[in-house]
Ligand SMILES: O=C(O)CCC(=O)C1=CC=C[C@@H](O)[C@@H]1C(=O)O
């Protein structure tokens with residue numbers, strides 16, 4: 051059942067436009083990020099569930115977009131948010147090139163390094179971590195395995211990564227899949243004398259109950275992404291109820307979608323770690339003439355005249371340049387209609 055507070059689906063789709071933004075480096079198996087921009091009375095919003103997501107999972111993303119465009123993103127507690135750089139699973143030799151896309155790379159507070167990529171091995175991960183550690187000797191280091199390791203593989207890999215990263219190792223994000231396996235891994239790491247903090251990502255954003263991680267003590271911190279959690283308001287509640295440190299991260303959004311992540315980060319009382327919102331440099335094109343690219347390791351929170359966080363107006367020329375074909379537009383419209391029926 052759709053609640054009475056949602057705009058009609060035709061209103062949501064009025065002025066919706068699909069763009070395909072090329073990626074600089076393949077990330078999450080994608081070479082381009084296709085997404086739908088929506089225009090609501092409170093500003094622009096983004097509907098961008100990954101292509102394989104069904105209507106139910108996509109409905110959370112739609113709820114988040116409706117919040118941004120029709121209800122607003124709320125007022126910030128801070129105007130600048132520290133962000134990490136994100137390192138795709140490139141060869142060690144490609145690390146410098148990725149970092150060169152960040153302005154003042156030496157000011158980057160932390161780098162999140164993708165590991166356990168399908169088709170690669172542990173040595174490639176270790177070489178990549180070592181290359182980042184060498185390139186930025188003061189930055190914090192974290193890895194993200196997207197749940198691809200088994201528990202024994204995770205123990206071995208994290209022990210070796212910890213040996214390279216030393217005190218700069220901030221945490222390992224979703225080293226194994228699921229909630230219980232994360233809890234078990236934490237125990238095994240203690241037993242093995244490898245004191246690495248564990249962050250839950252998929253175990254929060256893809257779970258029926260995002261609070262189970264906290265209830266089971268399965269992680270030291272949670273990664274929170276606005277679209278899969280159904281909006282800023284709901285994400286704020288989840289962080290508060292979980293009672294764990296939170297790292298706000300991007301869902302590989304354009305600068306419009308990223309604004310909602312910045313709203314969440316700007317409204318959390320505490321940000322103990324840099325946020326994973328530095329992903330615009332992974333895109334070769336964006337829809338804003340001044341994209342939300344971090345400067346000196348931080349992003350400025352965009353606010354409107356009323357003091358609420360709001361995405362800056364997209365550039366019509368950039369939209370036209372990156373606009374997807376009529377068939378893709380129709381596919382996304384159909385997808386949004388299906389998600390609309392599943393709205394919480
Ligand atoms: O956390 C970051 O530094 C950037 C965001 C990021 O890594 C991700 C964004 C979107 C999809 C995911 O595969 C990926 C992640 O797993 O965290």
Ligand SMILES: [Mg+2]
Nearest residue numbers: 194223224251
């Ligand atoms: Mg992750």
